[in-house]
Amino acid sequence: MELNGKVAFITGGARGIGKEIAMCYAKNGANLVICDIAEDILGETVSELKGLKIEAEGYLMDVRDLKKCEDVVKKAIDKFGRIDILVNNAGVTRDNLLIRMSEDEFDSVIAINLKGVFNCTKIVSRIMMRQKSGRIINMASIVGIRGNAGQVNYSASKAGILGLTKSVAREIGSRNITVNAIAPGYIKTEMTEVLPEEVKAQMLATVPLNRPGTPSDVANAALFLASDYSSYITGQVIVVDGGMVM
Numbered sequence: 001m002e003l004n005g006k007v008a009f010i011t012g013g014a015r016g017i018g019k020e021i022a023m024c025y026a027k028n029g030a031n032l033v034i035c036d037i038a039e040d041i042l043g044e045t046v047s048e049l050k051g052l053k054i055e056a057e058g059y060l061m062d063v064r065d066l067k068k069c070e071d072v073v074k075k076a077i078d079k080f081g082r083i084d085i086l087v088n089n090a091g092v093t094r095d096n097l098l099i100r101m102s103e104d105e106f107d108s109v110i111a112i113n114l115k116g117v118f119n120c121t122k123i124v125s126r127i128m129m130r131q132k133s134g135r136i137i138n139m140a141s142i143v144g145i146r147g148n149a150g151q152v153n154y155s156a157s158k159a160g161i162l163g164l165t166k167s168v169a170r171e172i173g174s175r176n177i178t179v180n181a182i183a184p185g186y187i188k189t190e191m192t193e194v195l196p197e198e199v200k201a202q203m204l205a206t207v208p209l210n211r212p213g214t215p216s217d218v219a220n221a222a223l224f225l226a227s228d229y230s231s232y233i234t235g236q237v238i239v240v241d242g243g244m245v246m
């Protein structure tokens with residue numbers, strides 16, 4: 001059990017990669033705080049986590065709302081007394097070509113994917129600085145490294161996360177807090193399930209390992225970054241993409 005007794009706070013944890021990370025952390029002994037806007041599935045995920053014999057709380061929280069994030073973090077601290085691991089996982093896509101992309105499509109993706117990471121990191125890092133320990137893991141994407149046609153908004157938000165990760169890592173490293181990013185490639189979740197079949201086939205053709213990634217492929221990297229095995233690693237990006245970018 002790599003995370004025995006630790007408290008992890010995961011945004012967008014009700015489904016997909018965030019849920020898989022929560023289940024993986026719970027199986028490794030961590031207690032969980034899950035935040036999401038998807039009210040219908042949040043309770044179900046929390047029940048599944050509790051079935052793993054750890055303590056779990058779920059909160060409705062939109063990462064865009066700084067005040068709400070503050071309230072939820074306070075509730076988590078009232079309940080658990082500390083936060084050892086923050087996983088900034090909540091993210092959305094609103095794809096379009098640049099010339100057709102509306103201002104709202106651009107702004108809304110930046111607000112959730114990038115500003116949301118700023119909001120939660122700002123609040124939780126204060127607690128970790130007091131604790132003099134912590135792990136922050138930000139969910140980026142390979143498109144934040146190499147770009148992607150049709151995803152100017154999304155790739156800008158994910159590239160922004162990489163800059164934020166490295167800057168925060170420099171600011172709070174002396175407090176024994178590591179800050180790293182994971183850049184997944186093509187992972188099979190509800191986010192990618194909706195893509196047209198030909199787009200999925202095109203992506204798959206660029207994966208040397210010849211299969212889409214699973215949420216558990218990403219969760220394993222997130223477990224490593226939360227565990228003692230990564231204690232001297234900070235400001236880094238772990239690419240989990242079956243070799244798409246190399």
Ligand SMILES: NC(=O)c1ccc[n+]([C@@H]2O[C@H](COP(=O)([O-])OP(=O)(O)OC[C@H]3O[C@@H](n4cnc5c(N)ncnc54)[C@H](O)[C@@H]3O)[C@@H](O)[C@H]2O)c1
Nearest residue numbers: 012015016017037038062063089090091141184187189191
């Ligand atoms: N699936 C992939 O191929 C892939 C690749 C690279 C990066 N990612 C990133 O991994 C993360 C998880 O993706 P996924 O595939 O599991 O997606 P998903 O859509 O299955 O899950 C995203 C979760 O975030 C929640 N969420 C959305 N907006 C929110 C908000 N404003 N506040 C709080 N929660 C919110 C959703 O309700 C959902 O539970 C995202 O940041 C995504 O950009 C995914």
